[in-house]
Amino acid sequence: MALLIETEANRCLNCKVPMCQKNCPISTPIPQIIQMFKANNLQEAGKKLFENNPLSVVCATVCNHEAQCAGHCILGKKSTPVQFYSIEHFISDSFLARFKVSEIEKKNKSAAVIGSGPAGLTVAIILASNGYDVTIFERKNNIGGMLRYGIPEFRLPKSVLERYHKLLDKLGVKIRLNTTIGGAIRIDNLFRDGYSAVFVGTGAWRPRTLNIEGESLANVNFGINYLENSLHHEIGETVAIIGMGNVAMDVARTVFRHGAQRVMLFSKDNHATASSHEMSYAKLDGAEFIYGKQIVRITSEGPVFRNAVLDEDGNEIGLEGEEELFKADNVIIAISQRPKDKLILSTDHLEGTAKGLLIVDDNYMTTHEGVFAAGDVVSGPLTVVHAVNAAKKAAQSMMDYMSSK
Ligand SMILES: Cc1cc2nc3c(=O)[nH]c(=O)nc-3n(C[C@H](O)[C@H](O)[C@H](O)COP(=O)(O)OP(=O)(O)OC[C@H]3O[C@@H](n4cnc5c(N)ncnc54)[C@H](O)[C@@H]3O)c2cc1C
Numbered sequence: 001m002a003l004l005i006e007t008e009a010n011r012c013l014n015c016k017v018p019m020c021q022k023n024c025p026i027s028t029p030i031p032q033i034i035q036m037f038k039a040n041n042l043q044e045a046g047k048k049l050f051e052n053n054p055l056s057v058v059c060a061t062v063c064n065h066e067a068q069c070a071g072h073c074i075l076g077k078k079s080t081p082v083q084f085y086s087i088e089h090f091i092s093d094s095f096l097a098r099f100k101v102s103e104i105e106k107k108n109k110s111a112a113v114i115g116s117g118p119a120g121l122t123v124a125i126i127l128a129s130n131g132y133d134v135t136i137f138e139r140k141n142n143i144g145g146m147l148r149y150g151i152p153e154f155r156l157p158k159s160v161l162e163r164y165h166k167l168l169d170k171l172g173v174k175i176r177l178n179t180t181i182g183g184a185i186r187i188d189n190l191f192r193d194g195y196s197a198v199f200v201g202t203g204a205w206r207p208r209t210l211n212i213e214g215e216s217l218a219n220v221n222f223g224i225n226y227l228e229n230s231l232h233h234e235i236g237e238t239v240a241i242i243g244m245g246n247v248a249m250d251v252a253r254t255v256f257r258h259g260a261q262r263v264m265l266f267s268k269d270n271h272a273t274a275s276s277h278e279m280s281y282a283k284l285d286g287a288e289f290i291y292g293k294q295i296v297r298i299t300s301e302g303p304v305f306r307n308a309v310l311d312e313d314g315n316e317i318g319l320e321g322e323e324e325l326f327k328a329d330n331v332i333i334a335i336s337q338r339p340k341d342k343l344i345l346s347t348d349h350l351e352g353t354a355k356g357l358l359i360v361d362d363n364y365m366t367t368h369e370g371v372f373a374a375g376d377v378v379s380g381p382l383t384v385v386h387a388v389n390a391a392k393k394a395a396q397s398m399m400d401y402m403s404s405k
């Protein structure tokens with residue numbers, strides 16, 4: 001490992017216009033970090049990474065590097081790009097382990113953070129590091145959001161979240177688990193109880209449905225619901241997965257690890273939306289990809305399809321041929337998610353789009369004064385680094401707002 005990351009650091013050309021950094025959604029100062037690493041300035045490099053991206057250690061593991069830093073490294077044009085993420089992981093991992101809180105001047109103002117996924121964690125860390133009193137409200141019995149309940153353990157070891165829990169403790173962040181805001185406690189109650197600003201980072205947890213016959217049968221589940229608690233599902237030998245996005249790939253790889261022998265993924269088009277990286281791993285695990293099939297209903301025997309008629313771009317424009325049953329013990333639908341509407345329904349003046357996404361202004365403030373939002377609940381399902389990047393900006397706006405009051 002040490003040899004690998006040293007070799008990678010030595011290969012970096014320290015470009016004047018670093019394409020790796022330009023294509024990182026959170027603009028990680030990649031060449032600068034590599035130079036610090038080479039100069040053995042690990043603590044400073046770790047601090048810089050953490051301040052730019054409090055979830056740097058997570059992003060080093062789960063970002064789509066082929067589409068971002070590595071995919072744009074100049075060396076990749078002729079040979080192998082620098083694997084910056086290995087260097088980033090090493091530095092951030094060691095920084096997190098030694099994280100110390102310096103003396104913080106208290107602002108005597110408190111903020112509520114709803115949701116403890118990447119967006120909520122980022123806001124909580126930034127506000128607490130700047131002297132605000134922070135309470136996280138999380139509806140689950142543990143922190144992490146999709147990092148814990150979506151991304152499988154074999155891709156992101158959950159021990160990293162225990163380390164973030166400790167970090168929050170060190171920063172004095174209070175965490176109230178098993179508490180759904182919009183239920184017994186509403187956003188207005190938070191202002192009543194003295195919070196000066198509220199951050200909503202509740203993600204996108206409502207599975208998109210197919211709206212076809214058979215969706216409520218016992219052999220059917222939705223991808224994120226399955227991943228949330230995969231241990232407690234009897235998955236059977238043959239599994240049909242509807243959808244070919246990244247979540248579908250995680251479902252495929254997870255069902256193999258729970259005993260499935262044959263796993264088929266279906267797309268109505270002639271292409272997948274998952275990254276090539278995720279697809280290649282699912283393929284290695286043995287998943288079969290079946291294109292041009294539009295699902296028409298689900299039976300207790302498995303899903304029923306018709307052939308899709310495709311346009312020149314490979315997108316479905318109609319149906320043809322006879323119905324075809326693909327026998328399967330279980331059918332899992334993984335065709336994206338949207339936010340739940342609990343908060344919008346329970347909060348006056350909090351407005352969302354037709355898809356249930358919260359509407360925010362340029363400062364990430366929602367239509368409700370003092371309530372800010374970022375992450376999947378605003379953008380729809382994206383990625384960890386996008387959630388962190390937006391949450392960083394929202395945290396700054398919250399601090400400006402609270403200090404102006
Ligand atoms: C299966 C899967 C695999 C993925 N793989 C990757 C990957 O490899 N790389 C990558 O970058 N991204 C990946 N993503 C996307 C990434 O996980 C999300 O974009 C990111 O987690 C969004 O962060 P967030 O904080 O906005 O929301 P979330 O992570 O969804 O967190 C929202 C939190 O809010 C809580 N909450 C919701 N409503 C309430 C309420 N009313 N009151 C209190 N708490 C509430 C939820 O319980 C949750 O903890 C994946 C997503 C899934 C589903």
Ligand code: SF4
Pocket residue numbers: 011012013014015018019020021030031072073074075082084
């Ligand atoms: S593009 Fe590649 S070689 Fe250039 S600074 Fe980035 S990692 Fe180094």
